[in-house]
Amino acid sequence: MEVLNSFMSWVFKTRLGQIENFKKNPIQTQKTVLFDLVDAGRKTEFGKKYNFSEIKSYQDFANNVPLFDYDSFKPYIDRTMQGKQGVIWNTEIEWFSKSSGTTSSRSKYIPVTEESLEECHYKGGKDMLSLYVNNYPNSKLFSGKNLTIGGTLEKNPLNPQGTAKAGDISAVIMKNLPIWAQFVRTPSLETALMSEWESKIEKMAHETMNENVVSLAGVPTWTVVLLRRILELKKAKHILEVWPNLEVFFHGAVAFGPYRSLFRELIPSDKMRYMETYNASEGFFGIQDQPNSDEMLLLLDYGIFYEFIPMEDWETENPKVIPLQEVEVDKNYAIVISTNGGLWRYKIGDTIRFTSISPYRFKISGRTKHFINAFGEEVIVENAEQAIAFAADKTNSSILNFTAAPVYFSTEENQGAHEWIIEFKNPPEDAAVFNAHLDDELRRINSDYDAKRYKNLALKEPIIHFAPAGLFEKWLGKKGKLGGQHKVPRLSNDRGYLEELLDLLKEEVG
Structure with a gap:
């Protein structure tokens, strides 16, 4: 395992040069992303409607394409879920990520293309590991298993007999992971994707408590529930009695601050590390790239083009929208994205505050709504x-x-x-x-x-x-x-x- 750990650490470090490139050339990187997206969307129904063939600059793009929220973009998504291809993206869309709904829907479904899986979500996971092993060169991250708590999958509600499927983004990612990634994770895929949570937590606890778990990944909420059940089963005082080689928790989805003291009790070690990620249904946006920091690096070469609405303009009829090069430090912005998942000028509802613009680092500051x-x-x-x-x-x-x-x-x-x-x-x-x-x-x-x-x-x-x-x-x-x-x-x-x-x-x- 030592040889494997050294080899895998070297493999993941090879991405560092590309990360440094987008840190040093952020605006050119984003310009390239925008025109790659426009080119991909040119022949779609959406691209034809908004004259993508005439877009030669960012200003053309901003002038041609209106802003969308989920409710206004939903008709395009619904048609895609019903089986119509070429509506918003130029390749087949077979997956949809499910998350909490809007005023008109109990759940919302975000398209997940092969490009967004490979060039965004998976790239984010690889970069997370690259940055981690670079920051901690003595890590034994690949000497054991990563415990991942996934979501659940379901049939496409608008076309149950079709080939397209839906599920939590973690479940969609996990279902499509390459074989080598399945080899280094636990529990089994079948258990990780179970839909009945009580049985799922119980089975996960039994499957994982005797593994050599070195890292955790998931939402703090379910992770706490699982760890407590494992402690009960093993009659242990803390989780390091169960997994002595545990070294890091990759977490996201909710603010970690309120959970920090609880994890300190469950994992009482100053050597335990915590690394924040910002991975949503719509894309992988940020990674904590510096140890002991509460900032995240904005990920710029992931097939996501970013725009921002200053929060003081949010409720105006025609809000001011700016590209990355115009943002300022310490101001709150609502995020607007166009992605290789087929979303166009889409308001995701999150707000961020930049802490640095060289490179672009930020903190999540909240939502556009309470x-x-x-x-x-x-x-x-x-x-x-x-x-x-x-x-x-x-x-x-x-x-x-x-x-x-x-x-x-x-x-x-x-x-x-x-x-x-x-x-x-x-x-x-x-x-x-x-x-x-x-x-x-x-x-x-x-x-x-x-x-x-x-x-x-x-x-x-x-x-x-x-x-x-x-x-x-x-x-x-x-x-x-x-x-x-x-x-x-x-x-x-x-x-x-x-x-x-x-x-x-x-x-x-x-």
């Missing part, structure tokens, strides 16, 4: 408003105001939760019934929330506090924000607002 994504559930404001309206209607109650935030995993609790404070005009007769309707409706309209709530594996039922009349107004007054232009934040991914309101609630009720 949201909770502490466990990978991606609950947006529209989800919350729809669910709370449904619960109010079912219980003959009426609501004045509400806010919600996550309750993170703790050393005592295996699950997280969403905690709500709701101010009613007419409260429901039975709080438990209201809570059940709210939870059920959220599960119905948001597939990611539903997956995390399944048998309380990651999320338990919501915690709801009924607020006395005037609580939110009093809170706004204390913050000097009374007035029509100030609103209560509906959702927050941290507990700042909620803790302030809970303190005020304690004062109010004595």
